[in-house]
Amino acid sequence: MNHQPFEDWLLEETPLSLQQRQALETHLHVCPSCRALAEVNRALRITHLVDPPPGFVHRFQIRLAAERRAYRRRSLLGWLLLTLSVMLILLGVIWPFLRGQISLPEVVSTFWVSLVNLWVTLQVFVRLAQVFFQLIPDVLEVAIWLTLLLLVSLWGATWAVSFRKFVHVVQGVAQ
Numbered sequence: 001m002n003h004q005p006f007e008d009w010l011l012e013e014t015p016l017s018l019q020q021r022q023a024l025e026t027h028l029h030v031c032p033s034c035r036a037l038a039e040v041n042r043a044l045r046i047t048h049l050v051d052p053p054p055g056f057v058h059r060f061q062i063r064l065a066a067e068r069r070a071y072r073r074r075s076l077l078g079w080l081l082l083t084l085s086v087m088l089i090l091l092g093v094i095w096p097f098l099r100g101q102i103s104l105p106e107v108v109s110t111f112w113v114s115l116v117n118l119w120v121t122l123q124v125f126v127r128l129a130q131v132f133f134q135l136i137p138d139v140l141e142v143a144i145w146l147t148l149l150l151l152v153s154l155w156g157a158t159w160a161v162s163f164r165k166f167v168h169v170v171q172g173v174a175q
């Protein structure tokens with residue numbers, strides 16, 4: 001079977017006259033080979049039509065950024081809760097000892113000053129963490145959280161120990 005000029009018409013996708021189109025239709029009815037070619041052409045045109053709608057990539061990026069922000073907020077909240085727990089545990093450790101000393105105004109005021117210092121330091125840590133997490137990739141996030149938590153715990157322990165020492169000194173002065 002002679003496939004010309006139908007094969008060329010299908011491959012080049014040139015605009016056809018009414019007469020040419022009728023001739024092509026007639027040929028397609030009897031020629032499976034050219035029919036297959038025409039099918040492929042149509043499939044390719046359909047594939048081209050289902051390109052992403054305009055703005056799709058932009059909307060996807062916005063949604064991704066929002067999800068990342070939500071994830072960071074959850075991480076920050078978890079971290080704050082953990083820090084609060086550590087603080088409460090430390091306070092629980094210090095409290096029985098503190099209750100005996102509550103009559104000394106200097107100790108109480110020092111305790112409050114230390115507590116305020118602790119709070120301010122924690123806020124600085126949180127701010128630093130927020131800035132860091134906007135700069136580093138997510139893979140490092142867990143490692144940084146753990147390091148920060150360890151630092152804060154160490155800081156809290158140091159604070160507790162120095163507070164104990166201070167109260168011993170105050171006791172020595174008071175006696």
Ligand SMILES: [Zn+2]
Pocket residue numbers: 001002003004006027031033034035
């Ligand atoms: Zn043919």
